[in-house]
Structure formats: C-alpha cells, structure tokens
Amino acid sequence: MxxxxxxxxxxxxxxxxxxxxxxxxxxxxxxxxxxxxxxxxxxxxxxxxxxxxxxxxxxxxxxxxxxxxxxxxxxxxxxxxxxxxxxxxxxxxxxxxxxxxxxxxxxxxxxxDIDDPLNKMRSVMPYWDQKSKTNNEPKKACPQTPKEKARIDEATGCIKCMLCYSACPVYGQDKNFIGPGAGTLAYRYEADSRGINSTEKQQRLDKITSEENGIWGCSFVGDCSSVCPKQVDPAKALQLLKIKGSIHAAIKPLKKIFTCTSLNSSLPINNPTASWWLQNKTTLGYFLRELSAIGITLWAIFYVLNLSFPPLFTNLQSLTNFIFWFGFISALGHSISWFWVGLKITTPPSPSKSFLFLKFTGLISGWILISYLLISNLYGKF
Ligand code: SF4
Ligand code: FES
CATH class of the missing domain: 3.10.20.30 (Beta-grasp domain)
Known part of the structure; x- marks a missing residue:
C-alpha cells in the first residue's frame, strides 16, 4: 500500500x-x-x-x-x-x-498566453531548406557525422515549454528581448552542419544580433538553464550565439564589399567549409587570384624598386630568388586567371565601353609589366 x-x-x-x-x-x-x-x-x-x-x-x-x-x-x-x-x-x-x-x-x-515567446521562436526561422541555397543547387541528401549531430543534440531537446521565459529576469523586464527559448532554437540551427549556405542562416544571424531585440540583452543570470526540464542549457546557447554573432557582425562589412562589388551571389564567409570552397570554384578562384597580388606587390617592392633588405635577412641571394619566383608565379597566375575569374565575376550584365576599356587596359599593362620584369631579370634592366 x-x-x-x-x-x-x-x-x-x-x-x-x-x-x-x-x-x-x-x-x-x-x-x-x-x-x-x-x-x-x-x-x-x-x-x-x-x-x-x-x-x-x-x-x-x-x-x-x-x-x-x-x-x-x-x-x-x-x-x-x-x-x-x-x-x-x-x-x-x-x-x-x-x-x-x-x-x-x-x-x-x-x-x-505563450504567443509572444512562440512568435519569438518562429522569428528565428527554426528550419533550413536546401532550396534557399544561394547557388540553387538541386536537393540532395545532407548526411551528418555523429560529431556534427552531437553538437546540436542538446539544443534539439527543447520542447517549447516556456519555463525558461518564466524564469528569465531579462525577459521579465523587457519583452523585446528575444529570450532563452528562441536563442536556443537559433543556436540549434546556427550550429547545424547542414544548410550552411542557406539564406536563412544569414537572416537569422542578422536578426539575433540586431541591437533592439537580439541576444545582447542576456546578462547570463542562468535561471533559464536551472529550470529547463530537458537540460537544454539555454544560457550556454545564448553565450555561444554571442560569439557567433560577434564574428558575424565583424565580417559583415567585408562580406558586403565582396557581395556588392564583385560577387553576384551572397558569400557565406562566416563559416565556409573546405567542401563549400570546392563547390564554389569561382569564389575560390577569385580569392586565390586576389591573394596572388601579395606576391606581385612583394616583387615590385623588392625587385623593381631595388630596396635594400633589412639586416635581419642574411642570406640575400636565396631570399631574392624566392621573391622573384614567388612574384613571377603570382603575376603569371593573376594575369592568366583574368580570362577565367577576373572577367567573369566583375563584368556587369551589360558592360559599358569605359568598363571594357579599363579592363583591357589593366590586362595589357599587366602583361607589359610581366614581360618587362622577366626580360630585365634575364638580360639586365633597360
Ligand atoms: S525551458 Fe528548456 S525545454 Fe523549455 S522552452 Fe526553454 S529551452 Fe526549451
Ligand atoms: S503534459 Fe506534456 S509535458 Fe506535461
């Protein structure tokens, strides 16, 4: 009994x-x-x-x-x-x-009435859809490794009970604060290895890092985590989101520059994986091409202007040789890739005459420079 x-x-x-x-x-x-x-x-x-x-x-x-x-x-x-x-x-x-x-x-x-927390959860777009990939690739399976899945297991356990909203003193004071539940959900989809190129991912980061009602209101009291019946730990999820949000905010201006001036598609450079770069060969080529400009600049500084090396470098001969070949290969790669990447990603739909004039002038003067540097290295300056 x-x-x-x-x-x-x-x-x-x-x-x-x-x-x-x-x-x-x-x-x-x-x-x-x-x-x-x-x-x-x-x-x-x-x-x-x-x-x-x-x-x-x-x-x-x-x-x-x-x-x-x-x-x-x-x-x-x-x-x-x-x-x-x-x-x-x-x-x-x-x-x-x-x-x-x-x-x-x-x-x-x-x-x-749990409408407000529920709407906040909806607002972080708790889903990912391959259709929204920027390069419009057809749908295909997106397998996850056990390690990748383990990263989101905890946050996936959320059952939308809203206990965390009831415990959160920040939400109690300011109903604009996105709150622990929505933050957890946002983190769950941000940390998901699938859908990394989706536009939702970018929009979600924009939303949760916005000043008015984003994640920054969280003062890490931690009551949300102590009451969560599913051991989801919303407080931790919010702090991890703050890190992701900070990186996103820091690189956003850079991303805008690339997106506006050079690339037609949005560039998820906040979290590119090796496979992403390989799938987006034009962007990869673009970056490699721009990197090669470093070699050209070094070449120009150390060779053409004939600057003296700092005393730190003792083996002048081998350094000179290295810079020559590094610069030469960079310049050659930069100029050849012009035909593939340079023209392809910087040409507007209907190029104007002045645009084409500038592009071809740049190309011809680049090749003249390369020829001069090569000949002057082989036969002496003239
Ligand atoms: S208390 Fe836990 S399970 Fe409930 S809504 Fe918040 S995070 Fe989800
Ligand atoms: S009745 Fe479903 S969680 Fe309590």
Whole structure:
C-alpha cells in the first residue's frame, strides 16, 4: 500500500468577469486532497478539477514530460506539473503552492498566453531548406557525422515549454528581448552542419544580433538553464550565439564589399567549409587570384624598386630568388586567371565601353609589366 498524505494545494486563481472580457483580481484558493507518493502535481490538479471545482483551469496533453504544455510555478519554481510528484515538493506545513508561469499574460487560472515567446521562436526561422541555397543547387541528401549531430543534440531537446521565459529576469523586464527559448532554437540551427549556405542562416544571424531585440540583452543570470526540464542549457546557447554573432557582425562589412562589388551571389564567409570552397570554384578562384597580388606587390617592392633588405635577412641571394619566383608565379597566375575569374565575376550584365576599356587596359599593362620584369631579370634592366 502506498503511503498517502493529505496536502493543502494553494492555487492562484485568475477568474474572468461575467462578460468573459477581463480578469478579476487574483487570489489564492486552498484545496485539500489525499495523494499517494506516485501522484504527480498534474494528476492532483485533475482530481481537484473532477472532485472539487470543475472551473479550475490548466493546460496539459502528454502527461509524460514531452509536450511542454503543463508548465506552471510550483512552490516558486517553474516546472512541468506532470513531471514532479507531490510528495517530492510538499512543504513542511503540508502545502504545495501552485501559480501560473510568470512573465506572460494570464488567460485563466494556471493557463498563460505563450504567443509572444512562440512568435519569438518562429522569428528565428527554426528550419533550413536546401532550396534557399544561394547557388540553387538541386536537393540532395545532407548526411551528418555523429560529431556534427552531437553538437546540436542538446539544443534539439527543447520542447517549447516556456519555463525558461518564466524564469528569465531579462525577459521579465523587457519583452523585446528575444529570450532563452528562441536563442536556443537559433543556436540549434546556427550550429547545424547542414544548410550552411542557406539564406536563412544569414537572416537569422542578422536578426539575433540586431541591437533592439537580439541576444545582447542576456546578462547570463542562468535561471533559464536551472529550470529547463530537458537540460537544454539555454544560457550556454545564448553565450555561444554571442560569439557567433560577434564574428558575424565583424565580417559583415567585408562580406558586403565582396557581395556588392564583385560577387553576384551572397558569400557565406562566416563559416565556409573546405567542401563549400570546392563547390564554389569561382569564389575560390577569385580569392586565390586576389591573394596572388601579395606576391606581385612583394616583387615590385623588392625587385623593381631595388630596396635594400633589412639586416635581419642574411642570406640575400636565396631570399631574392624566392621573391622573384614567388612574384613571377603570382603575376603569371593573376594575369592568366583574368580570362577565367577576373572577367567573369566583375563584368556587369551589360558592360559599358569605359568598363571594357579599363579592363583591357589593366590586362595589357599587366602583361607589359610581366614581360618587362622577366626580360630585365634575364638580360639586365633597360
Ligand atoms: S529551452 Fe528548456 S525551458 Fe526553454 S522552452 Fe526549451 S525545454 Fe523549455
Ligand atoms: S503534459 Fe506534456 S509535458 Fe506535461
């Protein structure tokens, strides 16, 4: 026989006015019920509704900690009512206090309006779609390694119970703050190895790093993580997002330059993988071509202008040789790639005459320079 205890449930009631338009002032109502050690708080509420007051209102569905709909505050802590036993939370005076979740409008009794947190979760675009790849590649399987999957496992466990929103003091003060749940969801899709080229990824980062309602409001109190019934750790997710957001904000101006001046497609240079570079050969070629300009510049400085080397370099002969060949190969590669990458990615749809004049002048003068440098190296300067 299971031991039973007579418990007083102190339930905060929010009743509606007769016309159902407004809430009356809240008050605590006491109910007594004998429960055994296997009775959850949700089961106790159901019994009270059936035996004591049919108007007692609360939300529930799965009754097994999966759907997240039975969130409420029990003895001052946000919990899932179906996941805790009355005997485990009973106070010394044999009472259990039950209130609705905080920081959200009350609909009735223990039922809160979770539209705002839900909309915030929707706003971070919690999905990825291959169709939105910038290069319009056809759909194909996107396998994940166990390691890549493990990176998002924790955040994937979120059941949208909104306990974290109830516990978050920042959200309590400022409803514009995106909040722990939406931050966790955003992190889950940002850290996902799939869909890295998707436009959602860029838009999501823009959204969560925006000054008005982004992630920066989080002051790392950590209450969200301590109440999460799924050990999701929203506080950690938000801090990791801050790092990602900072990198995104830092490289965004650079990305704009490349996107506006040279590349027709957006360039996800915040998180390019080796396979991304290989799939986007034009962009790879563009960067390699621009890098080769370093060799040309070195060549020009050390060879054409005949500057003296710093005393640090003792083996002048081998350094000179290295710079010559490095510069020569760079210049040759830069000039040859003009026909492939240079022209392809910098030509507007209908090039003007002056644009074409500039491009060809650059090409011809480049080849004249290379020829001069080569000949002068072989036969002496003239
Ligand atoms: S992060 Fe945890 S507490 Fe917040 S909504 Fe998800 S499961 Fe609930
Ligand atoms: S009823 Fe589904 S989590 Fe409690």
């Amino acid at each position: 299971a031991t039973t205890l007579k418990i007083t449930f102190k339930i905060k009631r929010y009743k509606k006015t007769a016309d159902e338009k407004f809430l009356k002032a809240p008050y605590f109502e006491n109910f007594k019920l004998e429960v055994d050690k296997n009775t959850t708080v949700l089961e106790a509420l159901k019994k009270l509704k059936a035996l004591e007051d049919g108007s007692l209102t609360f939300r529930s569905a799965c009754e097994m900690g999966m759907c997240g709909s039975c969130g409420m505050i029990v003895n001052g802590k946000p919990v899932l009512a179906c996941s805790i036993y009355c005997h485990d939370v009973i106070k010394k005076d044999k009472t259990i206090t039950i209130e609705p979740l905080q920081n959200m409008p009350i609909i009735k009794d223990l039922v809160t």
